[in-house]
Amino acid sequence: MRPTRILMIGAGRMAEAVLSGILKQANPAIEKITLTNRQDKERLELLKERYGVHVSSNWEEEAKDHDVILLASPPATHDVILKRLGELIDGQLVLTVAAGIDTTYMEERLPKGTPVCWIMPNTAAQIGESISTYTCGHYVNPQHREMIAFILEAIGESAELSEQQVHDLTAVTGSAPAFVYAFVEAMEEAAVENGVTAEQARSLVTKMLSGSAAMLAAGHSPQDLRDQVASPGGSTAAGLEVLEKRHYKEAIKAAVKATNAHARGE
Ligand SMILES: NC(=O)C1=CN([C@@H]2O[C@H](COP(=O)(O)OP(=O)(O)OC[C@H]3O[C@@H](n4cnc5c(N)ncnc54)[C@H](O)[C@@H]3O)[C@@H](O)[C@H]2O)C=CC1
Ligand SMILES: O=C(O)[C@@H]1CCC=N1
Structure with a gap:
C-alpha cells in the first residue's frame, strides 16, 4: 500500500471503531490519521x-493534506459536507459509513472522477x-480498492454488493444487532423473573x-436447527x-422494512 493519510469527518462510535481497527493493523503505510468533528472538543x-x-475541529483545513476521507457523521450532514468537500479535494478517495448515503448520492455532489x-x-x-456490506463508485481503481479492503479488514468481514443491495440490507446487517439485543433484553427479563440474578441471566443468554x-456458522440451516430443538409435541x-x-416473523420483517425506509429518507 502507498503511504496514506486518512481524515475522518465525524468522531463518534463508528469513527472510533474504524480508527481502533486500523491502528491494530499497525500498517506502516498509514502515515497519519486525523479525526475531526463539528464541535465536541x-x-x-x-x-x-x-x-x-x-485531531481538529476544522476538517476543511485538513482535507487537502489527506489521501483518504472517511465520513462518519450523521446522514443528514452529508449534503453540505460533500458539496464543500468537492471544492477542496483533488482526486482523493471519499468513503462514507452513513445509512442511506449511496455512491450515486456522493458522486452527484463531488467533482466528476x-x-x-x-x-x-x-x-x-x-x-x-463487523459484517460490512459495501459498494464502490465508478472511479475506484485497484489502488483505491486496496485501501478500501484494508479499512474493511480492520473492522471485520465484508461483502461487496450492488448499491441497491446495500440499501436493502442496511437493516439486516447494520441495524439488526439492535433487534438481537432487544431479544436478549426480553430473555434476560424472563430469566430474572424466574429467579436467577441479572449476572446469571446475562451469562446464560449470551452463551445460548x-x-x-x-451452530449456524457450522453450516446448519435455521429450519433444521429449530426442528432439532422443537421435539414433536x-x-x-x-x-x-x-x-x-x-x-x-412478520414483526421482524416489518422492522426491516421500516429501518430501510427510514435510511432512504422515506
Ligand atoms: N451506530 C451504528 O450501528 C451504525 C452507524 N452507521 C452510520 O455511522 C454514522 C455515525 O454514526 P455513529 O458513529 O453511531 O454516531 P455518533 O453520534 O456516535 O457520531 C457522529 C459524529 O458525527 C459528528 N458530527 C455531527 N454533525 C457533524 C457535522 N456537521 N460535521 C462534522 N461532524 C459532525 C458528531 O460530532 C459525532 O462525532 C451515521 O451516518 C450512521 O448512519 C452505520 C452503520 C452502523
Ligand atoms: O440507526 C442508524 O441510523 C444506524 C444505521 C445502521 C445502524 N445504525
Missing part, C-alpha cells in the same frame, strides 16, 4: 489521548467483528446466543406456537 481530546492521533465507496458496517466493528450462532413447539400467533 472534549471528545476529540479524549480520542487524541486514547489513540495518539491528530472522484473515487467513492459506501460502507455499511455494524457496531461489532468495535471488536473487529453464541452457541446458536456457532414438545415444550419448545408450544413456545414457537405463541410466537407464530403473535406474528414473530
Whole structure:
C-alpha cells in the first residue's frame, strides 16, 4: 500500500471503531490519521489521548493534506459536507459509513472522477467483528480498492454488493444487532423473573446466543436447527406456537422494512 493519510469527518462510535481497527493493523503505510468533528472538543481530546492521533475541529483545513476521507457523521450532514468537500479535494478517495448515503448520492455532489465507496458496517466493528456490506463508485481503481479492503479488514468481514443491495440490507446487517439485543433484553427479563440474578441471566443468554450462532456458522440451516430443538409435541413447539400467533416473523420483517425506509429518507 502507498503511504496514506486518512481524515475522518465525524468522531463518534463508528469513527472510533474504524480508527481502533486500523491502528491494530499497525500498517506502516498509514502515515497519519486525523479525526475531526463539528464541535465536541472534549471528545476529540479524549480520542487524541486514547489513540495518539491528530485531531481538529476544522476538517476543511485538513482535507487537502489527506489521501483518504472517511465520513462518519450523521446522514443528514452529508449534503453540505460533500458539496464543500468537492471544492477542496483533488482526486482523493471519499468513503462514507452513513445509512442511506449511496455512491450515486456522493458522486452527484463531488467533482466528476472522484473515487467513492459506501460502507455499511455494524457496531461489532468495535471488536473487529463487523459484517460490512459495501459498494464502490465508478472511479475506484485497484489502488483505491486496496485501501478500501484494508479499512474493511480492520473492522471485520465484508461483502461487496450492488448499491441497491446495500440499501436493502442496511437493516439486516447494520441495524439488526439492535433487534438481537432487544431479544436478549426480553430473555434476560424472563430469566430474572424466574429467579436467577441479572449476572446469571446475562451469562446464560449470551452463551445460548453464541452457541446458536456457532451452530449456524457450522453450516446448519435455521429450519433444521429449530426442528432439532422443537421435539414433536414438545415444550419448545408450544413456545414457537405463541410466537407464530403473535406474528414473530412478520414483526421482524416489518422492522426491516421500516429501518430501510427510514435510511432512504422515506
Ligand atoms: N451506530 C451504528 O450501528 C451504525 C452507524 N452507521 C452510520 O455511522 C454514522 C455515525 O454514526 P455513529 O458513529 O453511531 O454516531 P455518533 O453520534 O456516535 O457520531 C457522529 C459524529 O458525527 C459528528 N458530527 C455531527 N454533525 C457533524 C457535522 N456537521 N460535521 C462534522 N461532524 C459532525 C458528531 O460530532 C459525532 O462525532 C451515521 O451516518 C450512521 O448512519 C452505520 C452503520 C452502523
Ligand atoms: O440507526 C442508524 O441510523 C444506524 C444505521 C445502521 C445502524 N445504525
